[in-house]
Amino acid sequence: QTVVTQEPSFSVSPGGTVILTCGLSSGSVSTTNYPSWYQQTPGQAPRTLIYSTNTRSSGVPDRFSGSILGNKAALTITGAQADDESHYYCVLYMGSGIWVFGGGTKLTVL
Amino acid sequence: EVQVLESGGGLVQPGGSLRLSCAASGFSFNNYGMSWVRQAPGKGLEWVSGVSGGVGSAYYADSVKGRFTVSRDNSKNTLYLQMNSLRAEDTAVYYCARNYGSGSYYAVDYWGQGTLVTVSS
Numbered sequence: 001q002t003v004v005t006q007e008p009s010f011s012v013s014p015g016g017t018v019i020l021t022c023g024l025s026s027g028s029v030s031t032t033n034y035p036s037w038y039q040q041t042p043g044q045a046p047r048t049l050i051y052s053t054n055t056r057s058s059g060v061p062d063r064f065s066g067s068i069l070g071n072k073a074a075l076t077i078t079g080a081q082a083d084d085e086s087h088y089y090c091v092l093y094m095g096s097g098i099w100v101f102g103g104g105t106k107l108t109v110l
Numbered sequence: 111e112v113q114v115l116e117s118g119g120g121l122v123q124p125g126g127s128l129r130l131s132c133a134a135s136g137f138s139f140n141n142y143g144m145s146w147v148r149q150a151p152g153k154g155l156e157w158v159s160g161v162s163g164g165v166g167s168a169y170y171a172d173s174v175k176g177r178f179t180v181s182r183d184n185s186k187n188t189l190y191l192q193m194n195s196l197r198a199e200d201t202a203v204y205y206c207a208r209n210y211g212s213g214s215y216y217a218v219d220y221w222g223q224g225t226l227v228t229v230s231s
Contacts, residue, residue, distance in 0.1 A: 001172075019211070045221045046147075046155065051210055057219055061221035087156050097169030097214035098144075099157040 001053060002026060004092050006102035012080045012109055020070040020105050022090030022095075028071035033092040035073035040087045040104075049088075050075060085109045112136040112220045114144075114189075119225030126196050130225060132189040132206030139187040140164060141220035145218050146180060146191050148202035148227075154158045158204070159191060163212030174200075196229045203227075 003025035012018035022035055029035060031053050038046040048057040048068035053073065063078045073092070077084055090102045118130040132144070146158040159180040160169045166182045178194040190205055203224040210219040 034215050034217055037217075040155075045205060045223050046218075048217075048219045048221070051217045051219060087154075091155075091157065091217060093215050093217070097160055097162075097167065098171070099160065099217065101147075101155045101157055104154040 002094060002100065004090065004100045004102040006088075006090060008103065009106045009108065011017045012077070012084075014080060014082060014108065014109055016080050017076065017078045018080060018107065019069070020075045020077075020088055020090075020107070021069065022074070022102050024044075024092070024093065028094060029068060031068065033073070033094070034069045035066065035068075036091050037073075037075045038089045038091070039084075039103040046089065080109050082109050084107065112208060114206045114208055114220060114222040115223040116204065116222045119204065119227045121228045121230065122196055123231050124197060124229055125165070126229070127194045128196065128227060129193070129205070130191040130192075130193070130204055130227070132222060134187045134189065134208065137208065140184040141184075141212055143209045143212055143216055144180075144182060144189045146189075147205045147218065147221075148200075149205070149209055149224075150199070150202040153202075156202075160214060161189070162214050167214065169206055169214060193227070196227075196231050201227060201229045204220065 037050040054066040206222040207218040208220040211214040
């Protein structure tokens with residue numbers, strides 16, 4: 001069973017840059033996994049940030065960017081703001097119509 | 111404006127059944143794949159099922175395969191999730207979501223607000 005891995009938690013200072021990653025327990029993430037990223041604050045529905053590796057969803061500021069870094073997908077947040085404090089989830093396409101979410105990263109801005 | 115609105119959640123006993131509905135508007139429903147994603151209390155997101163656009167090929171997570179059935183009625187712009195043989199571990203908020211394209215490899219772009227399913231005696 002393939003597991004999608006994310007850092008459980010991360011901290012960033014206001015105005016700083018943070019890179020969250022999304023990997024596979026076995027193998028490398030590539031563009032054919034169509035990595036996507038979602039932001040969720042407590043009690044709210046998720047919000048789509050990035051899909052298909054690096055395409056920003058409508059209305060998402062350009063300080064959020066997606067990429068492949070080494071063998072993982074990455075979400076980079078530049079100029080972190082207080083309201084970026086959220087949970088961030090990645091999801092990867094495994095083929096045959098199957099998607100698997102990572103466990104999520106809790107980002108603290110302080 | 112793209113909107114998806116879930117309904118049908120509630121309390122059900124273990125072993126019981128429930129059908130969720132998702133009414134879509136603001137886009138050409140037939141041309142987009144749709145997904146169900148759930149979130150157990152205090153836990154992360156879990157992809158449950160997806161259906162492609164058009165005639166709608168269906169896909170399921172191993173955790174629900176054989177118990178859940180996804181379907182779509184393009185004439186009613188509505189997505190369904192029939193859930194049978196429910197277990198306590200199926201307790202979650204169930205989100206309906208639009209994918210950003212028709213095929214199975216398109217991820218979610220628009221999310222509903224979710225409907226709570228509680229499986230308990």
